[in-house]
Amino acid sequence: MAVLPEPIRLEIFAELARHFDAARWEEVSPPAATEMYDRFAKDPKIGGRLAQFMPTEKIRPWIKDGPAKQYRRALEGLGPMAQMTSREYPGPRSVVRLALGAGWTPRAETLDVKPMRCFADGPDGEAAFVTWGPMNSLQGMVWHACLRRAESESQLITIAVTKPNTAPLPDDDWQLAVSLASILRARCEQVTYAVSRKATTGLRTV
Numbered sequence: 001m002a003v004l005p006e007p008i009r010l011e012i013f014a015e016l017a018r019h020f021d022a023a024r025w026e027e028v029s030p031p032a033a034t035e036m037y038d039r040f041a042k043d044p045k046i047g048g049r050l051a052q053f054m055p056t057e058k059i060r061p062w063i064k065d066g067p068a069k070q071y072r073r074a075l076e077g078l079g080p081m082a083q084m085t086s087r088e089y090p091g092p093r094s095v096v097r098l099a100l101g102a103g104w105t106p107r108a109e110t111l112d113v114k115p116m117r118c119f120a121d122g123p124d125g126e127a128a129f130v131t132w133g134p135m136n137s138l139q140g141m142v143w144h145a146c147l148r149r150a151e152s153e154s155q156l157i158t159i160a161v162t163k164p165n166t167a168p169l170p171d172d173d174w175q176l177a178v179s180l181a182s183i184l185r186a187r188c189e190q191v192t193y194a195v196s197r198k199a200t201t202g203l204r205t206v
Contacts, residue, residue: 017084099160115140128156157186162193
C-alpha cells in the first residue's frame with residue numbers, strides 16, 4: 001500500500017467503509033465490485049485525494065488490495081476499519097458454536113485472519129481447529145487445514161463455509177468443499193453467518 005499521511009489514510013478508509021456498508025460489500029459480485037472500484041477511483045473524496053500521493057493507475061489496485069480486503073476483516077471486528085463500519089458479523093464465538101456445536105468456545109489468543117481461523121475448546125475437554133469463510137476463501141481454508149493435519153494426525157479439524165442467508169450452497173460448490181475436507185479427514189459444515197447492524201460501537205471481543 002502507498003505511504004499516506006495517517007490522518008488522510010484513515011479518512012479515506014472511513015469514506016470507503018461508508019460505501020462498503022451501503023453496498024453490503026461482502027455480497028457484491030465481482031463484476032459489480034469492478035464497477036465500484038472504477039467509481040471510487042474517480043470520486044474526488046477517494047481517488048481525488050489518493051492522486052496526491054500515487055500515480056492514477058495505482059489508485060484502483062490500492063483500493064482493491066487494501067481497504068476492500070480490510071473491510072471483510074473489519075466485519076469480524078479486526079483491523080483499522082473495525083471501528084469505521086456500522087455493520088458486523090456475529091463474531092468467532094458464534095461461528096464456532098454454529099460449526100462445532102453448543103459448548104464449544106474459541107481461544108481468543110489463537111484467532112487469526114486470511115482466512116479466519118482459531119482453535120476451539122469443547123465441553124468434554126476436546127480441542128479443534130476451525131477455519132471459516134465464504135466459498136471464495138476455500139483454497140486458503142484447505143491450505144491451513146493441511147498445515148494442521150501435517151502437525152497432528154489426531155487433530156479435530158472443521159472447515160466452515162459461510163453464507164449470508166439460509167439458502168444452501170450450490171451443489172457443485174458444496175461437493176467440492178466436502179471432497180477436499182474428506183481428503184484431510186476434516187469435517188465440513190455450511191454456516192449461515194450474516195452481517196447485521198452494530199448494536200454498539202467499538203471493537204468486539206471473541
